[in-house]
Amino acid sequence: MATLFLTILLATVLFLILRIFSHRRNRSHNNRLPPGPNPWPIIGNLPHMGTKPHRTLSAMVTTYGPILHLRLGFVDVVVAASKSVAEQFLKIHDANFASRPPNSGAKHMAYNYQDLVFAPYGHRWRLLRKISSVHLFSAKALEDFKHVRQEEVGTLTRELVRVGTKPVNLGQLVNMCVVNALGREMIGRRLFGADADHKADEFRSMVTEMMALAGVFNIGDFVPSLDWLDLQGVAGKMKRLHKRFDAFLSSILKEHEMNGQDQKHTDMLSTLISLKGTDLDGDGGSLTDTEIKALLLNMFTAGTDTSASTVDWAIAELIRHPDIMVKAQEELDIVVGRDRPVNESDIAQLPYLQAVIKENFRLHPPTPLSLPHIASESCEINGYHIPKGSTLLTNIWAIARDPDQWSDPLAFKPERFLPGGEKSGVDVKGSDFELIPFGAGRRICAGLSLGLRTIQFLTATLVQGFDWELAGGVTPEKLNMEESYGLTLQRAVPLVVHPKPRLAPNVYGLGSG
């Protein structure tokens, strides 16, 4: 009996191996796939991905070139790892790659794709995108909430002054600041600190859990026939979390609706509520309660860790490069002076600071593999066949370190973006494909303008307001710069520092006593 079972098992495995290889070979006669490592039966190339997939995939470029094919479970995956290949996918073939692949997070947590991040490319996505660009992130909307960001950044600097000689975990404090600012902008509430209520507490813990769950590799996403088994229990946890999240968002929505006129346009949620029942596209399309809740969810998850971790990396790089820190401080002293804190409107007059931010985005893009896209139809790119249904990963991280594009690619050199530099005029806004931390094309980050403003303003404030010393006697040369891969690329070791105020107490809004 045991022998029979073993024979059947062996035959099945052999059959699967032959199928996968013959599948690959057949396609290579007629439709040549991009090169890539040979997949294992069933699990494909999953074991090749390692713990830091952006680095593993980047290393594969040397062997296979800048366009790569992998099989993750049963899913075809293509990876774009050079400026010109990214441009092919996200500019020339952008419309074909404008949807996202199916995944359990979108299904169970993001209102079954009714949100903006995962909505299939089409009418509803266009509507949500328009709402976000016109009503949430327009220049006017950003100006309306400027005072909120200014107040929250002010609170952060006062806290940094008050710590005295105690070391601080900078990433944690910056994260609190970003979450509080976004909380006030979106739902009119701070989420950390003295005046945060118990609802805020609950919201915060749910966001943390959601980020953790979204970061888990769920086998069912790659081997769909196993999805129903929910082998890791991920789908179950997602469904339970979604119920809690939905109850919370529904109660906030109801509360806002009851407050009616009082809250009109004092936060983004009020603006969204005011759009309910309005014909938004001239075709009767309006906003539903579910879409409003899904949008809130998106903004919070997509907009907090990304911005906060970028600032954390920027200060770490400046500490490692004291000459660059001094230049950035000198620029601030000349343009802003030391008698008032820098504000968002000063940023346009701070080209060196802007170059520092670009260089930091180049070496530390918060989402190194961007968000996945899917090929709606088969197409041909660089002479290779890209099958319908393939997942596209854009290796933003590898492209920004490509030695064909960047001289001395691992060095932190903001000067390269200044007039006369090799990349003078290159920006992060999606038209220069060698530097696309926010992605590019139709699905480019919807919160780019807010994210960029927040990061520039926060970094400028921390540079103007403080000199920075590493805690525990760590020297700048020895500062650990390892990455921990997750939903966003965080520092593996927190940046623990002593902030030394550079300005008079009254400039931080503190009494001089």
Ligand code: HEM
């Ligand atoms: C450092 C800051 C940020 C970075 C680097 C960043 C990066 C990205 C990237 C790479 C994508 C995927 C683009 C693609 O699929 O091609 C994305 C999408 C998105 N981001 Fe951001 N993001 C940041 C901040 C924000 C903020 C502050 C918000 C909102 C509050 C936001 C909201 C979104 C949304 C809604 C999408 C989905 C857009 C769509 O699918 O149409 N992001 N972001």
